[in-house]
Structure formats: C-alpha cells, structure tokens
C-alpha cells in the first residue's frame with residue numbers, strides 16, 4: 001500500500017543560518033512599525049503567520065489590525081527572501097539529498113512537505129538547492145495558523161491528486177516538538193531528527209515515534225517503512 005512522507009523544512013532538510021530571522025524581522029518592522037519579540041522566543045516549528053501574530057501582539061496592535069497586514073508582510077518578506085537568501089550561508093543537512101533521491105525512486109512512496117513556511121518561502125528555500133523537485137504535495141504556513149491544521153490540508157490535497165492516505169500510511173518527519181504534536185493530533189506517526197535546535201532526548205520525551213541524530217542515520221528506518 002502506498003505511503004506518504006511529509007517533510008518539515010527548517011532544521012530537518014536544511015538550515016538557513018541566521019539570515020532568515022534577520023530578513024523576517026526587517027520586514028516585520030517595515031510593515032508593523034514596531035514589535036516585541038517575547039523573551040527566549042523560538043521560531044522553530046511555528047507557522048509564519050503565527051510568528052507575526054506572536055511578535056506583534058506585544059506592541060499594542062489589536063488582532064484585527066495584525067491580521068489585516070499579514071498579506072503585506074508576507075509579500076514583503078518573500079520579496080526580500082527571494083532577493084537575499086544566500087545559499088552560501090545555508091546547509092543541506094546530512095543524508096537529505098541521498099534520502100530524497102532514494103525515496104523518490106520508490107513507487108510505493110509519495111513525498112510531500114508539511115511546513116510552517118509560507119508556500120513561496122518554502123519554494124525559495126528549497127530551490128536554492130533544487131530540492132523542491134522532489135515534492136508533489138504539501139501544506140504550508142498559508143494554510144493555517146496552528147501547525148495541527150496543516151496535516152488534514154496535506155491529506156486532502158493528496159486525495160485530490162488521486163491518493164487517499166489514511167493516517168497509518170502517513171509519516172511526518174520533523175525536528176521540533178510541534179512536528180510531533182501535529183502528527184499525533186491527526187493520528188500520524190512522527191520520525192524526529194535532532195538536526196534543529198531540539199536535542200534527541202527532548203524529542204524522545206515529546207513522544208516521537210523514532211528519533212535519530214540526522215536523516216543519514218534514519219535511512220534504515222525508511223527502508224522498513226513499507
């Protein structure tokens with residue numbers, strides 16, 4: 001029976017370094033004037049629209065105003081990202097290319113994305129290394145605020161392309177407790193890799209079904225996923 005593997009991007013497939021945070025905050029300042037990043041704030045695993053809301057909320061704007069400017073924020077951020085995202089500051093994480101090439105040759109597996117990035121942000125990041133060619137379906141930061149909303153979106157898009165997947169046939173691959181949480185909220189299993197900012201022990205404690213140091217070392221687990 002055919003399976004669907006949904007990959008997170010940042011910290012799972014690649015790392016962009018600090019440049020994306022700078023670009024994001026710069027766009028945020030231009031659109032909203034001011035913002036207040038909550039103390040010890042983590043970008044990891046959150047949708048882009050949720051990042052905007054959480055960072056601007058403390059600066060005195062009401063929720064309606066914040067929401068109404070999200071399309072402008074998205075356009076400005078994506079324009080800056082397209083112009084400035086420098087692959088020299090990015091890293092494709094260990095084993096990623098080999099794994100995607102191998103899985104894409106299997107006819108019992110469909111590859112997709114499940115990411116908090118706005119759709120074009122995902123494309124821009126992946127296309128710096130031609131990784132976007134591997135993914136036929138996906139759910140993105142444009143599809144919901146809470147990552148939990150994205151799993152049903154990805155499944156319904158897959159269904160529209162002729163593949164109906166039940167949760168046991170789906171695997172989410174990510175690097176944060178939010179990847180694990182959104183998978184389990186939809187009855188889907190999660191393979192976690194410690195290539196982001198969350199260590200293996202924390203991923204284990206968050207209930208990941210499998211935890212590996214990186215995707216190279218997770219390789220065997222994918223061979224067993226049939």
Ligand SMILES: [Mg+2]
Pocket residue numbers: 008009010011012044045174175176196
């Ligand atoms: Mg991530």
